[in-house]
Amino acid sequence: MTPSLLLANAVLTDGRRVDIHVKNGEIAALHVAGQPANHGTERIDLDGALVIPGLVDGHIHLDKTLLGLPFIPHIPGGSVAERVAAEKTLRRSLTMPVEQRAIRLVAQVAASGTTAMRSHVDIDDLVKLDGLHGLLRVREAARGHADIQIVAFPQSGIVTLPGAADMLDQAVREGADLVGGLDPAGFDHDVEGHLDVIFGIAERRGVGIDIHLHDFGSLGCSELRRIAERTTASGLGGRVAVSHAYALGNVDDGEFGLTAEALARAQVAIMTNGAGPVPMPPVKRLVAAGVTVFSGSDNIRDAWSPYGNGDMLERAMLVGYRNELSADEELELALGLATDAPAKVLGIARYGIGEGMPADLVAIPAGSVAEAVVNHPTRKLVMKRGRVIAQDGRLVAPLCI
Amino acid sequence: MTPSLLLANAVLTDGRRVDIHVKNGEIAALHVAGQPANHGTERIDLDGALVIPGLVDGHIHLDKTLLGLPFIPHIPGGSVAERVAAEKTLRRSLTMPVEQRAIRLVAQVAASGTTAMRSHVDIDDLVKLDGLHGLLRVREAARGHADIQIVAFPQSGIVTLPGAADMLDQAVREGADLVGGLDPAGFDHDVEGHLDVIFGIAERRGVGIDIHLHDFGSLGCSELRRIAERTTASGLGGRVAVSHAYALGNVDDGEFGLTAEALARAQVAIMTNGAGPVPMPPVKRLVAAGVTVFSGSDNIRDAWSPYGNGDMLERAMLVGYRNELSADEELELALGLATDAPAKVLGIARYGIGEGMPADLVAIPAGSVAEAVVNHPTRKLVMKRGRVIAQDGRLVAPLCI
Numbered sequence: 007m008t009p010s011l012l013l014a015n016a017v018l019t020d021g022r023r024v025d026i027h028v029k030n031g032e033i034a035a036l037h038v039a040g041q042p043a044n045h046g047t048e049r050i051d052l053d054g055a056l057v058i059p060g061l062v063d064g065h066i067h068l069d070k071t072l073l074g075l076p077f078i079p080h081i082p083g084g085s086v087a088e089r090v091a092a093e094k095t096l097r098r099s100l101t102m103p104v105e106q107r108a109i110r111l112v113a114q115v116a117a118s119g120t121t122a123m124r125s126h127v128d129i130d131d132l133v134k135l136d137g138l139h140g141l142l143r144v145r146e147a148a149r150g151h152a153d154i155q156i157v158a159f160p161q162s163g164i165v166t167l168p169g170a171a172d173m174l175d176q177a178v179r180e181g182a183d184l185v186g187g188l189d190p191a192g193f194d195h196d197v198e199g200h201l202d203v204i205f206g207i208a209e210r211r212g213v214g215i216d217i218h219l220h221d222f223g224s225l226g227c228s229e230l231r232r233i234a235e236r237t238t239a240s241g242l243g244g245r246v247a248v249s250h251a252y253a254l255g256n257v258d259d260g261e262f263g264l265t266a267e268a269l270a271r272a273q274v275a276i277m278t279n280g281a282g283p284v285p286m287p288p289v290k291r292l293v294a295a296g297v298t299v300f301s302g303s304d305n306i307r308d309a310w311s312p313y314g315n316g317d318m319l320e321r322a323m324l325v326g327y328r329n330e331l332s333a334d335e336e337l338e339l340a341l342g343l344a345t346d347a348p349a350k351v352l353g354i355a356r357y358g359i360g361e362g363m364p365a366d367l368v369a370i371p372a373g374s375v376a377e378a379v380v381n382h383p384t385r386k387l388v389m390k391r392g393r394v395i396a397q398d399g400r401l402v403a404p405l406c407i
Numbered sequence: 408m409t410p411s412l413l414l415a416n417a418v419l420t421d422g423r424r425v426d427i428h429v430k431n432g433e434i435a436a437l438h439v440a441g442q443p444a445n446h447g448t449e450r451i452d453l454d455g456a457l458v459i460p461g462l463v464d465g466h467i468h469l470d471k472t473l474l475g476l477p478f479i480p481h482i483p484g485g486s487v488a489e490r491v492a493a494e495k496t497l498r499r500s501l502t503m504p505v506e507q508r509a510i511r512l513v514a515q516v517a518a519s520g521t522t523a524m525r526s527h528v529d530i531d532d533l534v535k536l537d538g539l540h541g542l543l544r545v546r547e548a549a550r551g552h553a554d555i556q557i558v559a560f561p562q563s564g565i566v567t568l569p570g571a572a573d574m575l576d577q578a579v580r581e582g583a584d585l586v587g588g589l590d591p592a593g594f595d596h597d598v599e600g601h602l603d604v605i606f607g608i609a610e611r612r613g614v615g616i617d618i619h620l621h622d623f624g625s626l627g628c629s630e631l632r633r634i635a636e637r638t639t640a641s642g643l644g645g646r647v648a649v650s651h652a653y654a655l656g657n658v659d660d661g662e663f664g665l666t667a668e669a670l671a672r673a674q675v676a677i678m679t680n681g682a683g684p685v686p687m688p689p690v691k692r693l694v695a696a697g698v699t700v701f702s703g704s705d706n707i708r709d710a711w712s713p714y715g716n717g718d719m720l721e722r723a724m725l726v727g728y729r730n731e732l733s734a735d736e737e738l739e740l741a742l743g744l745a746t747d748a749p750a751k752v753l754g755i756a757r758y759g760i761g762e763g764m765p766a767d768l769v770a771i772p773a774g775s776v777a778e779a780v781v782n783h784p785t786r787k788l789v790m791k792r793g794r795v796i797a798q799d800g801r802l803v804a805p806l807c808i
Contacts, residue, residue, distance in 0.1 A: 313727075327684075334481070376481075380715075
């Protein structure tokens with residue numbers, strides 16, 4: 007049980023200036039700012055900082071990061087299959103265990119205000135379930151800093167990799183929260199076979215689904231519509247997400263409309279990280295069509311990309327910049343991609359700044375949501391379940407494994 | 408004359424660890440690290456930070472920024488003409504003079520390591536030469552922090568705006584270093600008439616040219632080829648740049664090749680800021696074709712965009728991210744867009760870390776250029792002409808007007 011604490015002079019996104027009374031890990035009360043603190047209650051003055059709920063990273067790869075190692079030059083490679091091969095080569099040479107790399111990344115993202123995340127973990131013929139076991143330990147060690155959801159991710163395919171389907175099933179039985187997928191057409195060349203395995207596990211084990219889909223154009227959109235159909239047929243609406251879905255960014259308006267409508271109806275969510283060089287799901291048009299769009303860091307200094315730092319407020323800026331989200335309400339939408347939307351997708355039931363909510367929050371020195379997104383300044387304070395875990399961008403609650 | 412100073416334990420981009428002896432505003436000598444400092448020489452330990460020459464911002468709008476004012480919500484508007492109109496409306500309401508806004512921006516970019524920049528300044532029927540006069544004062548006041556080159560920029564057109572040609576000419580006579588242009592086809596609807604004015608002023612006054620070109624596709628590329636032809640005809644090769652040139656990002660390979668070759672032959676440089684939502688000049692392909700490509704911030708929290716912070720190392724990251732520059736040598740190319748390339752375009756004769764060079768430099772806590780670009784960490788130290796002007800991201804040499 008954490009002691010009672012008063013976060014004084016917080017400004018909420020609606021402009022109200024309040025004192026936030028935190029007790030037993032929850033927001034006990036929101037008072038009009040300026041009330042004297044109760045005797046014995048620790049008081050932290052936020053000096054007018056904007057307070058938002060903890061950032062949520064909807065797509066991270068904790069097992070892939072090379073953080074903690076000296077900078078490793080990027081190995082070029084174009085296709086997904088080439089990148090998978092390059093990653094395996096690199097992984098064989100790594101001496102630092104997955105837990106050590108992953109915990110560094112959790113510490114880094116927690117310091118920037120991420121209090122919940124969905125991490126994919128590679129399940130393949132090389133690492134088998136080792137990565138999962140590492141991340142299960144990290145999830146436990148990091149409980150005081152962030153909630154970690156784990157997706158068993160077939161980075162080397164399912165249909166084309168003997169034993170993969172069984173390993174994915176085993177991963178879910180051993181603690182993975184969701185089952186993943188990868189380019190049913192472009193990587194595995196068998197859309198139905200790939201989806202049979204994933205949806206089979208999801209239905210059998212009662213878990214959700216999150217599929218990586220890089221396939222472009224009409225191919226990718228046809229897969230999206232098939233995923234939507236199977237989601238409805240399985241009664242999994244609201245528990246299925248597709249990550250990347252570049253295809254939504256390079257089809258004509260007719261096919262886009264058709265596909266967006268299918269996703270909305272089936273309640274399939276779309277994750278975009280605002281990828282740099284490729285077509286991108288158009289955020290505003292998807293949201294207007296009723297699709298839940300959320301964001302995540304994706305790769306952070308790993309074999310797939312040297313870029314990335316795990317800051318979800320900077321990510322909101324990047325996705326907003328790529329989508330020309332500029333008016334204040336558009337920048338609020340950008341922030342929503344890193345807060346409300348992924349919270350909903352991750353199934354975080356109690357989320358937000360309100361009485362009785364878990365005290366997972368971030369204080370940002372900015373005058374408004376719009377300013378917070380475009381400037382993404384160093385976070386003043388991060389709180390997880392009522393405990394201050396970071397101040398001025400630095401972790402103050404040690405995290406180790 | 409600045410005193411003698413030793414920057415100890417610097418790491419250069421080639422990996423050498425050196426002590427940099429700074430004297431009279433220049434790099435007097437590079438010693439193997441670890442030599443004892445001379446008696447009386449101040450010593451700053453850089454602790455292995457990477458030292459690069461001062462960052463150069465090839466495209467900034469010092470007069471447009473709203474820095475120093477409370478955050479002003481973005482006014483939506485699609486076309487260039489709509490944005491010009493929205494900006495004029497906003498500008499009429501501004502109470503803070505251009506010098507006050509611009510000097511704040513210079514201070515901000517100097518703190519992040521920009522020691523030279525090219526700023527456009529609006530010349531139109533509303534502000535006339537007022538913006539120029541403001542920036543001339545800023546240029547003078549900021550001499551100890553950054554070298555500022557000024558482009559007289561016809562933001563409201565030339566052919567379509569009575570008096571604009573004369574004002575541009577007057578601006579150059581009063582101190583602008585270059586003459587600018589704006590979408591000869593898309594905005595002014597008279598390519599030859601627009602270019603006649605610009606090239607006329609450039610030849611008459613002996614100044615360079617920097618043209619904003621947002622026109623897409625074959626229209627934009629035909630303008631680029633016409634600019635190349637006129638550059639050669641005027642003998643202005645090496646002194647003409649085109650900013651944005653989105654068109655290079657959305658034509659077929661044949662027209663791209665033709666246009667790139669024309670630009671290379673005529674020595675017309677291309678500026679890209681890695682714009683978010685629009686097609687972008689492909690950096691690697693242009694460089695491979697022999698075109699000088701450089702980068703700049705463009706808009707920084709102004710009527711055109713709420714985004715931007717003026718950090719040219721972050722800009723190098725963004726342009727690299729948009730162009731998928733990932734291997735170490737590609738990330739070195741990304742840094743070059745913010746250092747060597749704009750230095751060449753701006754005509755900075757003595758540039759680089761070497762004996763006898765001006766002591767304009769930046770120390771970055773990173774192990775390599777690649778790491779510096781992807782992480783763009785807070786600068787450890789910024790030096791302009793031998794004087795430390797910023798440390799740990801904060802300006803230590805006051806700048807005011």
